[in-house]
Amino acid sequence: QGPPVRPSGHHRRPNHTADVGVQLWAVSGASCPEGSVPVRRITEADVLRASSVRRFGRVPMARVRRDTVAGGHEHAVGYVAGDEYYGARASINVWAPKVSTPTEFSLSQIWVIGGTFGNDLNTIEAGWQVSPQLYGDNSPRFFTYWTTDAYQTTGCYNLLCSGFVQTNSRIAMGAAISPTSGYKGGQFDISLLIWKDPNHGNWWLEFGSGELVGYWPSFLFSHLASHASMVQFGGEVVDTRAEGSHTATQMGSGHFPGEGFGRSSYFRNLEVVDWDNSLIPLTTFHVTADHPNCYDIQGGVNAVWGNYFYYGGPGRNVRCT
Template sequence: MASSWCRISPIIPIFVWFLLVFSLVCPVHSLETIEDRGSNQTFRPNEELKKLKIIAARLSKINKPAVKTIQSPDGDIIDCVVSHLQPAFDHPQLKGQKPLDPPDRPKGHSPSGMLEENVQLWRLSGESCPEGTVPIRRTTEEDMLRASSVRRFGRKPRRHVRRDSSSNGHEHAVGYVSGDQYYGAKASINVWAPRVANQYEFSLSQMWVISGSFGDDLNTIEAGWQVSPELYGDNYPRFFTYWTTDAYQATGCYNLLCSGFVQTNNRIAIGAAISPTSSYNGGQFDISLLVWKDPKHGNWWLEFGSGILVGYWPSFLFTHLQSHASMVQFGGETVNSRPSGFHTSTQMGSGHFAGEGFGKASYFRNLQVVDWDNNLIPLSNLRVLADHPNCYDIQGGINSVWGNYFYYGGPGRNVRCP
């Protein structure tokens, strides 16, 4: 297996640092946080009532009437919602419309995910949503009460980030390409259930499709899997999406928690748990993700697993991404809130370092991008970067079977990462 390494210029890590700063999902408490959790605080009935009213109003907007309801083994409730009544169609530019028909896939595309039909726990009962509906994970009052900010529930926090790694730092092991015009990206990622040390940390593996400067106009499209006890209330790895057009300030959200992403299929529920998962020295299960820009209408489409079209982000949601992306990033991210003053033991990927290789470390394989002519092509300049390599690391390579790939991850706190 021949390894392919790229020497990184001093500019690149700074460039990526700006991206990582704006791609944070750190659940720090803001002025909008739930105020009355602490035992030393006074119970204020008026404020509690106001908060509950806000939650009730938000739930009535997020949760649409269902024609069928499915109880998932993990406790989720999946609502089958008529496709043109899903949250996306609350958007002024989509009101009264219906989901678009599927576009042509990029040339050179063949679905390559290992998993077939039963890729989510809610499907294991054999139940499914009827044609003409989309499966949506129901948001509960408990979900919103767990959130660090009720008003910004479903969004990444809008905040200034300190540069030192000791303040709720986000840590990354990523591969990325930049310096060209990109019209999509594809990768296969093996799915794990990493241990997350506390409710306000998470572990994720995803793709970022990025455009704009790294100021207030940053545009991103994101998809992958995450373990987030705060968002979902458990430790299952879950399929997720995200988007923003203003560096996470006022636009965008996770999954279908705001109007934006249009779901078009009745088989995959965004935000639902993925099953099965990979095991150390055992079976490896991966998902294939493809994001690409439809040349005809300009919308960004998402495919999950073995050829299942999930839906699309309408092009009008974006500014810079109406044209193309200027960077694509793949990899893992965790939050290190330094519980008890030590580095967190939250795991990235499998919880094992890249050097352990197949069956033990996490991987991204068959990394590709989409060019201006809607062709899937190999990466020509993949760079890899781990910002805390004693805690989580990354090793890239290339071969004839996996194309561009990398192993990544780690255990977090260990003798070299105190």
């Protein structure tokens, strides 16, 4: 197949107030031979950290925000719903949140969602994640995920099962992102665009300024074969309550949104792709937090960042037990 048709408005670059994060693997300028792609090496230790070989690289149940908090997953997200969506774009502030136990994680991502929140849930997901169990360290890593049955039997992270087709020889899925943002220090973002190519119907992923990473074939999906019914942006953590109280795993920077730029993590320049393959600003944008005393979210709009929000928090504190 030929290259995808990028959405109109694609070359209208967001105003950059922060630098773009770079993958560690690519800092040296290395790339793979033509016709091949970089794959993060999976070690025996990676697999041993999973509960079983079969579960390696898959997500625990109840991964997407629902009306009730289930499975220990907690969210602070913004979303649009009630229309037909053909993609989404955002610039995501990159931090290295602390994760309290190896079986927990902290992520910040875009969800492109089709179907209901029952067993027919379809999602395409991309962002950054700190997951000691999956990667063996506490570095934020570029990742993708997909499912067609609410995380039950289909889908996986990155390239750990067939599904996502990588076309890029320079970007390694699951590679660490560097540099990361610092409290009252430098702020670093990654820009991600997910959209449905109108020519072939596949869902493409772009990283940074025009770097095509690969695509999810349309035939993987039921609802997303045609379009998405919801787009969600934000943070998620797993709370295992390993010590009998709320986890101290951080979301975003580990600081609440009220602290603002340079202290709290953000998403900015949020857009969706419409039926005409055009990037457009969000309308009727909602924000919600499962446990706002643990992790919260505050949205806004301005001329430089368009639709944006600050989100995150420290987890366990005097108001979050």
